[in-house]
Amino acid sequence: MKKLSLPLVVLALLLVSCTHTSNTAQAQTQKKISQFNNAGACDFLIDKNGIYHAVFQETPDSGKPKFIYYTTSANKGATWSKPVTLSNDNTGNGAGYARILQDGSGRIYAIWKRYGSSERTLADVSLDGPGGGEVGTLFYKVWSAGAWSNAIQLNEMIASQESWFATVAPTGVVCVFWSQFDPEQVKLGHNVSWYNSDYVRAATLNGTTPSAYTDFTKPSPPKFANGYPEKADGVINLDGYIDKSGKPHLIFEEIDPADKAQKIKYFDGATQRYIYSYPTSGHANTFNNPPRLLVDEKGTDHVIFLPDPKTLESEQVWDINLATNKTNVLIAIQKQGITINGFQASKGPNGQMAAVVEAGGWGGNQEAYGMFYNNSAWKNIGLTNNAAKEKFFSKDFIGVGGYLTNVAMSTTYRSNFTTVAYDAAGRKSMLMTIAEHAVGNGGYSLENPFVTYMAIDR
Numbered sequence: 001m002k003k004l005s006l007p008l009v010v011l012a013l014l015l016v017s018c019t020h021t022s023n024t025a026q027a028q029t030q031k032k033i034s035q036f037n038n039a040g041a042c043d044f045l046i047d048k049n050g051i052y053h054a055v056f057q058e059t060p061d062s063g064k065p066k067f068i069y070y071t072t073s074a075n076k077g078a079t080w081s082k083p084v085t086l087s088n089d090n091t092g093n094g095a096g097y098a099r100i101l102q103d104g105s106g107r108i109y110a111i112w113k114r115y116g117s118s119e120r121t122l123a124d125v126s127l128d129g130p131g132g133g134e135v136g137t138l139f140y141k142v143w144s145a146g147a148w149s150n151a152i153q154l155n156e157m158i159a160s161q162e163s164w165f166a167t168v169a170p171t172g173v174v175c176v177f178w179s180q181f182d183p184e185q186v187k188l189g190h191n192v193s194w195y196n197s198d199y200v201r202a203a204t205l206n207g208t209t210p211s212a213y214t215d216f217t218k219p220s221p222p223k224f225a226n227g228y229p230e231k232a233d234g235v236i237n238l239d240g241y242i243d244k245s246g247k248p249h250l251i252f253e254e255i256d257p258a259d260k261a262q263k264i265k266y267f268d269g270a271t272q273r274y275i276y277s278y279p280t281s282g283h284a285n286t287f288n289n290p291p292r293l294l295v296d297e298k299g300t301d302h303v304i305f306l307p308d309p310k311t312l313e314s315e316q317v318w319d320i321n322l323a324t325n326k327t328n329v330l331i332a333i334q335k336q337g338i339t340i341n342g343f344q345a346s347k348g349p350n351g352q353m354a355a356v357v358e359a360g361g362w363g364g365n366q367e368a369y370g371m372f373y374n375n376s377a378w379k380n381i382g383l384t385n386n387a388a389k390e391k392f393f394s395k396d397f398i399g400v401g402g403y404l405t406n407v408a409m410s411t412t413y414r415s416n417f418t419t420v421a422y423d424a425a426g427r428k429s430m431l432m433t434i435a436e437h438a439v440g441n442g443g444y445s446l447e448n449p450f451v452t453y454m455a456i457d458r
Helices: 008-016 023-029 183-187
Strands: 039-046 052-058 067-073 099-102 108-115 136-144 161-168 174-180 199-206 235-242 248-255 262-267 272-277 292-295 301-305 316-321 326-332 339-347 353-360 366-374 377-382 413-422 428-436 438-440 443-445 450-455
Touching: 039 099, 039 413, 039 428, 039 450, 052 099, 052 108, 052 428, 052 450, 067 108, 099 161, 108 161, 136 161, 136 174, 174 235, 174 248, 199 248, 235 292, 248 292, 262 301, 272 301, 292 339, 301 353, 316 353, 326 366, 326 377, 339 413, 353 413, 366 413, 366 428
Parallel strands: 161 235
Antiparallel strands: 039 052, 052 067, 099 108, 108 136, 161 174, 174 199, 235 248, 248 262, 262 272, 292 301, 301 316, 316 326, 339 353, 353 366, 366 377, 413 428, 428 450, 438 443
16 A cells, blocks of 8 residues: 555645443433344434434344434433434445534534445445445435435445544544545446555535545556456555644554555554554454544554454453553453454543443353543443453453443343443443344344443443
8 A cells, every 4th residue: 555645735624624320220221222123333422512412223124224323312311312214315225334423513424334336236234344344435414403414425436435434623623534446447347345445535524515535545556357456455444533733643454465464554644554463364354343543631542452362362452552552451351252242442532532342152141341541541341231240351340339230121132332422521321232132932033133322420
């Protein structure tokens, strides 16, 4: 991949545009917000006025498209509005993990990647995830004055975008970054794959009028053999933020053309370097559990991710301080038969950070564990019913005593995905996609995932 650079026009654009709680109380504050028991990944925003906004994937029935739904709460999660679909454009195409953000003017943006096209309909994709493993088209809607706008297509190329993220710059502008295939090759009908999506582009959103996108990388067109590009240095699992000077800080994974290894690369706004390398083959899927770039109260960047367990004595979560290159092992499994099945991370105000994992064994509960950073210290909180009781990890997790142990709707369940949001005062709440074990016909059924809301801080 060509060296990342920050064009002056983009820099200018980004600068100017861009206590103890009873079990009864816990049960009362937990709210199911989805409707069809076919939910996927979710995202959560608490806006400047304290209004809650949630977006999540869900399909009304097996085999039907997975759409993005939206619901809101004006009373701190006590009640939620009936979910409405944002992404149903009558094409039959589903949508990937969505993000929801608020700009400095108070406008709310819901952004998602639609799968497929008019020629190739895709109702759902199993390996896309937050990292973006499936090609698609970026769309967004704007919530303003109590209503959603029409959907706006962000890039001019249908079915050419791969990995992407959105962030709010210090100026209050929403910025979207994505990777894609060479646009001229898309026009020629060549195969589109993340392995060759080495264009990195960015745009800012000003209500329903996005800026012209700008290339951060503009690689030379690939050479083709038998219809397929010869090189493989695409960008996947893209994440980052804009610093106070308007420079983007990015992490992403790419195939290193020299040794074909999949590596995590870090860009600090000026230079880039590799910070971790997965084995050349056979490593776990990172599309559904991508690394995340967070920044602490001192302005120091951290990459939080799941290293490959085959190279370690156990499954772990790492926090690499990118200023010192020191690795902090947040958790490590100490019990056979237990695996980490999910990982998510969220940014908080004033350098707060949240990392959540879902872990468990076959036939038992899959518990959710939260690790929360504030003022140079991490605190471990059990987020599901039995998390604080289990001794899976090298570090203990607190149950109650100022934090809620929650999600006790069923005796056996599997937490699948968790997203944490902070309010203006730094209090945390979460959405969790969870599936209950239902016994029938001599076996277990997990085909009923729903999204539930829960306050973490009280």
